[in-house]
Amino acid sequence: MYVGSLAERPVGVLQGGGLSSTALGIWLAEQGIDAHHLIADIGQAPPAELEAIVAAWRAQGVPAALVDLRAPMAALALDLVRYQARHDGGYWNTTGAARLVLVEHLAPRLVAEGRTVLAHGCVGGGNDQRRFARYTARLAPGLDVYAPWTDPAALRRFPGREAMLDAVQAAGLPLDEGSGADWSTDASLAGASHESAALEDLGVPVDARTLRPRWSRWPADAPDDPHTVTVTVAEGRITDIDGSGPDPVAILRRAGELGARHGVWLRDVVERRIIGTVCRGVYEAPALEVLGAAWRRVLQTSLDQPSRALYEQLSGTLGAAVYEAWYADPAAVSARTALDALLERASATVTLTLHRGTARPTAVDVTASGALQQTRFGTGGNRWREPLAVAV
Known part of the structure; x- marks a missing residue:
């Protein structure tokens, strides 16, 4: 889909405040396109920063609104832990999960507002372009999708991230703290993915010289003293961590704070992407790393061997579903059931x-x-578990 086909069509922009999505907004404004920007709060930044993005677009004469999606983002993040839906190298694909939340909750709003095109700023030909296309086709089939960085006219205007940054700065628009010409961070309550020119080189180490965590401390900078925390699971769901209470947002917040403070957050993997390339993935997910460690112990005490074998098989299925954007398809729904x-x-x-x-x-x-816990040695060495019925 090219910009020429947008002239008479109302467009809804999924605007996160990153460099490429902000450049998309500038591009549409320059073309005189009727565009309404929706900025989703999925926990990527403090609300005040997101409200500033909304205000900046409105100051440009562009309609914009902030939509609070922290609750569905947190609920899906806890499901990633519950199903152990991890991907290549064992990381939590928080970016793929966020795309589902955005389309599932914003696409119906666009339709209700009479918008006929969903526009996003993700890299042309990349994983996220495919995710937006797949989820929109399944969840809002009446919406067309505009991916600007597959449009030759948009690419002539913005041939690279340096040109995007120049335009954003000239317009006086704010950027998410994780965006720059040479690096990009995609964040939510569930975690953040990090990309940069340095990290793309598989021979370059991931350390304080090449990566600035969004929230977390490096392990060497974490407190000397260990910290003890309890995680409560009831009937298959995490209901509390360290006094958080059962609200999913509160659970994610508390787990994230703890993991970030104590250096529990980093996954550095080499992944095989949908598009066929091999690349490094660097993921900062302190909440899911902490909760995942507790959940694996729960599985060990709750499932028998055949159940655990089936669990592992279905977990792999859901990990692929999140990554490849078929989490809403019948196969994934059946696996979750x-x-x-x-x-x-x-x-x-x-x-x-x-x-x-x-x-x-x-x-x-x-x-x-x-x-039933084994109590052989605690009961004299001849009884395997308690309670034990004794004949009288």
Whole structure:
């Protein structure tokens, strides 16, 4: 889809404040396109920063609105933990999850407003372009999708990120703190992905010289003293961490604060992308790394061996579904339904020790699940578990 076909069509822009999506807004304004910008709050920045982005677009004469999507983003993030829906190299694909949240909750709003085109600023030909296309086709089939960096006219105007940055600065528009000419960060409550010219080189180490974490401390800079935290799981769902209470946003916030403070956050993987390239993926997900460590201990105490084998198979299916953007398709929905059934009785309280980049389970209370714990040595060496019926 090219810009010439947008002249008489109302466009909805998914605007996050990153460099390429801000450049998209400038490009549409320059072409006189009727565009309404929706800025989604998925926990990527403080609300005041997102409100500043809205105000800046309105000051340019462009309609803009802030939409709070923190609750669905947190709910999906906890499902990633619940289903262990990780991808190549074992990382949490928080970017792929965020694309689903954006389309699922913003596309219906665009349709209700009479918008007929959804526009996003993701790189042409990349994973995210495919994710927006797939989810829009499934969840809002009446919307067309405009991906500007596949449009020759847009590419002539913005041949690279340097030209985008010049235009954004000239317009006086604010940028997300994770965006620049040579680096990009895509963030949400669930975590952040980091990309840059340096990180693309697989021979370059990921360290303080090549990566600035969005929220987290490097393990060497974390506190000397270990920190003990408890995670509560009831009937297959995380209901509390360190006194957070059951609200998913509060759980993600608290887990993220703890992981970031204690250096539990980094995944540096070499991934195989949808488009066929091999590249480095650098992921900062302190909340999911902490919660994931507790969840794996819950699985060990809650599932028998055949159930655990099926769980692992379906987890891999869902990890691919999040990455490849078919999480809303029947196969993924069926996998989630099956996992929900397996996890109905999964209940435990896990104690974790967080210390300089590690989250180590140190104790687990399975009283709530009714699991039978071995008590052979604690009962004299001749009884395997308690309670034990004794004939009289």
